[in-house]
Amino acid sequence: MATVHLLRDDELSPQAQAVFADIRATRQTDFVNNFWRALAHDPAALKRTWESIKAIMGPGALDPKVKEMIYIAVSVAHGCPYCVHSHTASARAKGMSETEYQELLAIVGMASETNRLVTGLGVPIDDAYEVG
Numbered sequence: 001m002a003t004v005h006l007l008r009d010d011e012l013s014p015q016a017q018a019v020f021a022d023i024r025a026t027r028q029t030d031f032v033n034n035f036w037r038a039l040a041h042d043p044a045a046l047k048r049t050w051e052s053i054k055a056i057m058g059p060g061a062l063d064p065k066v067k068e069m070i071y072i073a074v075s076v077a078h079g080c081p082y083c084v085h086s087h088t089a090s091a092r093a094k095g096m097s098e099t100e101y102q103e104l105l106a107i108v109g110m111a112s113e114t115n116r117l118v119t120g121l122g123v124p125i126d127d128a129y130e131v132g
Contacts, residue, residue: 006037015043019050026054033086065094069104076108 009032012020020032020040039046057067068091075083088101096104 002034002038004038004041006034007040008037012040013043016040016046019043019046022054023050035082035086065091065096068094069096069100072101072104073108076105077112 007016009017009020020036023032023036024030036046036050039049057064057071060067062070068087071087072084072091075087088096091101
């Protein structure tokens, strides 16, 4: 359950209405998800976050499906069920197969395990892996 009221369109400030209009136009859908509706209580944070998401998740060197899969991995690592679900849906819409999803989760699980082992063991970084 949300800790804030999820704002309906008729409850939005003019600033939040403008951001919602851009979300709809950019995503070519009338749907604005609950994350944005919760964040709309703070129009400045809403705008800043939307602009950052739009820039980072927009066209770039990485394929859009890969960007969504990275977002899933980070969301799993941070324990964010909302983001896991929303970005899994988005990655599937961009062509992620069930096999790719299962492999992604296996990688996340393996990385989590080995990260904890190497940290707990205090393993020094090999000179060959130092960058810069």
